[in-house]
Amino acid sequence: MLIYGRNPVFEALRNGTVTELLVARGVEPKLVRELEASGVPIRWQARIELDQLVGTTQHQGVVAEVAELEWAQPEDVLDNAAARGEQPLIVLLDGVTDPRNFGAIIRSAEVLGAHGVIVEERRSAPLSPVVAKTAAGATAYLPVAQVKNLPRFIDQLKEQGIWVYGAAGEARRTAAQLDYDRPLALVIGSEGEGLRRLVREKCDELVAIPVRGRVSSLNASVAASLLIYQAVMSRPR
Incomplete structure (x- = not known):
């Protein structure tokens, strides 16, 4: 590659x-x-x-x-959190198919301190050279994994005590109003459609990022970066 x-x-x-x-x-x-x-x-x-x-x-x-990029296993993400002695902070992507957005989210997740990125097999950009370039080397340090069914995987995470927050512009609660001092997965939807209905229903909380400009929403990679940063900075150090 x-x-x-x-x-x-x-x-x-x-x-x-x-x-x-x-x-x-x-x-x-x-x-x-x-x-x-x-x-x-x-x-x-x-x-x-x-x-x-x-x-x-x-x-x-x-x-x-x-070397060609290889997918990690979902359990590698939790193992990464355990190895660092931290509560899990996982980024789930629901339909992010633009490779530049995908790569940018991987880069932000690694830089800001998340433990891995997980996508659904049929609703994600592949691990391509464009993803690798945009991620700027972050794929070497951060587990990036696939699952067959994201809603089912969310159920598995919740069974392990992991809370799930989904990004949604119309949510009543903002990023600053939620509790991040817990095992957590952040779900980012596609730019065009946002979260799918079933994924949205699986979330424990929906969270909005307040916007003041005339454009009504943020790029998916920017939204992911802001939420990861909010989560990391809100946790005890």
Whole structure:
């Protein structure tokens, strides 16, 4: 699998997943020195060849061949929380099919301190190079798992004592009004339709993020970031 752009490539180099670097001829010497210091084999190519290879000119002169992303298991997410000695904070995605949104949510979840992201098999973007690039290396550190049926999985979480809050613009309670000092899963719906009815009904609470502008809703990845941040900052340290 190919990823591109300097930040994603250097993050992949740090986590040891790069097998080969493809670098445009003529990039600045400082970048060349940093890439050569990694010890990963470099193949020099014309910039237009990289354009054609990744389908964009926005690669910044560097492309990396990395191992294919693999799905984790749902239990890996809870194991991650246990290993860190923390109450679970899980992000569930209900119909987020845009790969850039998916990657951005993974990145925010890892950076802000959630323990994993879980999606439904048939209602999610795949783990693609676009997801990997947008996640900027976060997939190497955060479990990202699939389940066959999200409503059924929510029932399983609740049986384990995990509360479930679903993001819904019309909810009566806002993010600042809920209790986050408990094992928790946050559910983010698709941008077009939001949460499905059955998923919504499974939630213990629905939560709204107050908006003051003329646009009525937030991008799914932004909403996820705000709710994760609210949850983490509301917990005792």
